Amino acid sequence: MRPLLFVACALLLLSSCDYFETKKIDSDTLFEQEMATINWAEVDQYPLFKACDETASKAVQLECFHKELSNTISGVIRDSVPGVIQSLRDTVLLEMRIDTSGVFTLQQINMDSMTRVHLPKVESWLKQALGEMDRIAPATKKGVPVVTQYTLPLILATD
Known part of the structure; x- marks a missing residue:
């Protein structure tokens, strides 16, 4: 009976060493797992103007960003547009980019050809309106500033 007990204890000790061994995780594997969990289509914090509250919810931050951007652009357009002879109503799509330092760049302007003729x-x-904008706090993802792109619909209407 003793030899059987000795063999059982020896087998138990030899097989249990695997339980005490620490598994090492490769840094590349850990990095890939972390990258897979990040939603790259969404930022943690939207770009912020000075007038926007950084402690507000994401929805409020986005609303403030759109409002400040629209107000600035509308103000420049309103001051620049001369008297238009014909009634005009068009939605202009501004495709813009905000880099990691908070600088606006106008990528593309999509508008009707009649709007180009009349204005x-x-x-x-x-371009002047975006050039006059103050530098803003860029959007962040995991605390790191990121480049973001937005399409802003701007309604031009003359009466």
Whole structure:
């Protein structure tokens, strides 16, 4: 009976060493797992103007960002547009980029050809409006500033 007990204890000791061994996780594997869990289509914090509250919810931050951006652009357009002879109503899509230092860059302007005819300087006005904007706090993801792109619909209406 003793030899059987000795063999059983020896087998138990030899097989139990695996339980005490620490498994090492490769840093590349850990990095890949972390990258897979991040939702890259969404930021943790939207770009912020000075007037926006950084402690507000994401929805409130986004609303404040859109409001401040629209107000600034609308103000420049309103001050720049001369008297228009014909009634005009168009939605202009501004595709813009905000880099990691909070600088706006106008990527593309999509508008109707009639708007270009009646307001030939609208593109330069829009570029001027974005150029006059103060630098803002960029969007962040995991505490790191990231580049973001937005499409802002701007309604141009003359009466």
